[in-house]
């Protein structure tokens with residue numbers, strides 16, 4: 001939908017903010033621009049809605065040169081969210097969100113109705129509608145900013161470090177909310193951040209930019225973590241990219257051990273049969289209670305309070321290998337507990353077995369890369 005072809009921006013003082021940038025920004029997905037301060041992220045974003053005009057190169061929207069589209073038409077098709085939300089301080093929350101519909105001549109009642117609907121969508125309580133921006137927390141203001149950008153239902157959303165001014169907990173909430181909204185609405189989102197974790201979490205595609213406005217790498221988060229293009233990208237990704245990459249491997253293939261799982265009322269024979277160093281005891285519904293060593297568990301007299309905690313279980317099929325590994329690392333026995341969507345135990349898996357799965361997943365990942373390299377000229 002949005003294609004940048006060798007776009008350069010040179011400001012009047014000679015600063016090259018963006019240098020021959022080519023990007024194919026996919027439809028109905030989140031594309032993240034990430035890179036150090038001053039690398040040209042904001043300039044790139046502003047060239048997409050023509051708040052800044054490129055010096056050289058072409059930007060196409062649905063195949064049409066942006067230069068040929070009237071700026072007003074263009075801006076209406078693109079919502080814009082900035083850091084600190086940039087709200088109108090003298091307008092109520094509801095009127096802030098209704099701004100663009102009002103400008104488009106929707107009429108007061110319909111605009112406000114739309115604004116109220118959007119408050120719900122971004123997780124704002126209706127009771128906040130009559131307040132002014134200064135009467136809201138930073139996180140709430142950001143939600144208003146997102147709602148305002150969505151108000152006229154534009155196909156494109158441009159977001160410039162929208163969540164960087166709030167604390168990590170609020171930030172995680174806003175990120176999850178954005179992913180949920182995106183699942184429902186399927187916008188084409190260009191999202192700027194300097195936080196690589198945010199980029200990897202939100203991006204379908206991630207463009208890593210380097211100082212001087214040059215593109216260092218454009219790839220999916222999984223490919224970025226497995227194959228950084230050069231030392232700059234690798235350094236920017238940080239030290240634990242190997243562990244973070246595990247987020248992209250499913251835990252579904254882990255082989256679960258079931259004979260180390262015993263019900264509270266297990267007979268003596270069951271307690272002796274397994275050979276596992278620890279047994280996971282479950283309640284009558286199959287939910288985990290805790291771990292015990294076989295020699296400490298007496299048939300008919302297992303005391304739930306005497307068991308070791310089972311930690312945080314993972315859900316195979318939903319959770320990643322990273323989540324499974326985390327469960328095993330946090331478990332006092334070194335074994336992770338797998339549960340189904342209802343929280344019933346489906347089996348347990350050792351740290352060692354997870355380690356083996358990680359090794360084969362990495363090997364398979366490398367195999368794919370090798371195959372691609374073979375066909376490429």
Ligand SMILES: Nc1ncnc2c1ncn2[C@@H]1O[C@H](COP(=O)(O)OP(=O)(O)OP(=O)(O)O)[C@@H](O)[C@H]1O
Pocket residue numbers: 011012013015016017035036037038039040041042043044194
């Ligand atoms: N109006 C301007 N005139 C001259 N230089 C500018 C102008 N706007 C930005 N620049 C320069 O262009 C470069 C890119 O700026 P830009 O704002 O796009 O960076 P950024 O990646 O968004 O940085 P940050 O992460 O700090 O927001 C910087 O060197 C900046 O100083």
Ligand SMILES: [Mg+2]
Pocket residue numbers: 041042043
């Ligand atoms: Mg910026």
